[in-house]
Amino acid sequence: MPELPEVETVRRGLEPVFVKQTFEKVTVNRPDLRWPFPDNMADRIAGTTVNALRRRSKYILADLDSGETLLIHLGMSGRIQITGATLGGFYHDHVAAQKHDHVIFDMTSGARIVFNDPRRFGAMDLISTADQNAQLLLRKLGPEPLGNTFHxxxxxxxxxxxxxxxxxxxxxxxxxxxxxxxxxxxxxxxxxxxxxxxxxxxxxxxxxxxxxxxxxxxxxxxxxxxxxxxxxxxxxxxxxxxxxxxQVYDREGKECAKAGCSGSVKRIVQSGRSSFFCPKCQR
DNA sequence: ATGGGGGCCTGCCGGC
DNA sequence: TGCCGGCAGGCCCCCA
The missing domain is CATH 1.10.8.50 (Helicase, Ruva Protein; domain 3)
Incomplete structure (x- = not known):
């Protein structure tokens, strides 16, 4: 379900278990998500420490002290679960493996981060931290809507x-x-x-x-x-x-949320995707 | 070059 | 209850 705000929320949730923390063991349960994982992904991550955790668009980027950056995309159904760590005052015990747990990061702190993605539209890659534009997915991105270049x-x-x-x-x-x-x-x-x-x-x-x-x-x-x-x-x-x-998303048939508008929310399909809007106050 | 549609996957929900 | 079609918040690729 992740758009930019959800990805940013996940990034913030990952900060305490990733930043300045070291990967002890990486478990990869299948060869790919949307695309094949990079060669030897688990070995290239294990033993490294995260210098910084960033977000670009809907991508989470973990800069490793190896000179590589771990790129994570949640796709449509990607979820991240953190156990074995005290977060916000709550300790989460490890839980039994779930269906679609594709990648598991065990940190030296004892924290376990599990990437689960039923539809497998998500992605992971390792890219050069110094030359991130070598990653085609990142190179083509427009400006960050919350950044200075979007005006x-x-x-x-x-x-x-x-x-x-x-x-x-x-x-x-x-x-x-x-x-x-x-x-x-x-x-x-x-x-x-x-x-x-x-x-x-x-x-x-x-x-x-x-x-x-x-x-x-x-x-x-x-x-x-x-x-x-x-x-x-x-x-x-x-x-x-x-x-x-x-106010409009997934509210087909409901009354328009705009004060004083007597319209109702309509659903149409554009480029194969649902659009929700009020035909009365959106022109 | 640019825009629209198909396809990738699984899960869930509503209707019969 | 079970089956089936439709739908899902992303994104690449192909075709006109």
Whole structure:
């Protein structure tokens, strides 16, 4: 389920068990996720210490003291579970192996980090820390929506003349990195822009307004995830995604959440993906 | 070059 | 209860 805010929440949850910590043993239970794992992945990680834990778009990046960076992508169904560590005052005992536990990191601290991914749309790779753009997945990414290079001038330029619907454009990771189906729907709702509107036809003023809206939607979700993370005390140690209240996503047929709007949420399919919006106040 | 659709996987949910 | 179709928050690849 992970879009940028969920990935950032997971990254923050991993910090105490990864940063400055050392891998004792890495267990790899299958040869691949979406793609084959890099050669000797387990041996290249074991014995290294994590210098820093970063996020780029929906990728989690652990810089190892070996000069390599461990890249983790959660895909659609990837989950991370932490046991054997005291987190937020709660100690989680190791649990029995689950179906789809594909990679297990045992740290010298005693913490165990399990990557579980039923659909296997996730990915792991080892890349050069010094030359991360050698990784094609990272090279093509557009600006971070919460970073300095994402601003009004950029977005106006990036959308100019685009004949694709604004919904598709905002999902395009080359234009903006980290948005997924939910937060695009939510941002367009707040902006009052129809997902069907062609990107190049959205007025400049509305594109400019979209920038802080996108930032706010993401920041609120991260804040919400962060607070649930501080409190989380699930017995199995899973980094739970917070329950978040969406205004349009998955609300087909419900009344529009905008004050004073009498419309109702409609679901359409664009590029094979559901879009939720209020036809009355999103134009 | 650019945009749309198919495909990758498994699990879950609603309808019959 | 069981089966089946549809759907899922990502992303690459191919084709027009």
């Amino acid at each position: 009004a001038d950029y977005l106006v330029e990036a959308l100019a003349g685009k004949k694709t619907p604004i919904k598709s454009a905002l999902l395009d990771q080359r234009i903006i990195a980290g948005l997924g189906n939910i937060y695009v729907c939510e941002a367009l709702f707040r902006a009052g822009i129809s997902p069907e509107k062609l990107a190049g036809k959205v007025s400049k003023a509305r594109v400019i307004a979209l920038v802080p809206i996108i930032r706010n939607v993401l920041e609120e979700a991260i804040e919400s995830g962060g607070s649930s993370l501080r409190d989380y005390r699930q017995a199995d140690g899973e980094l739970g995604y917070f329950q978040h209240s969406f």
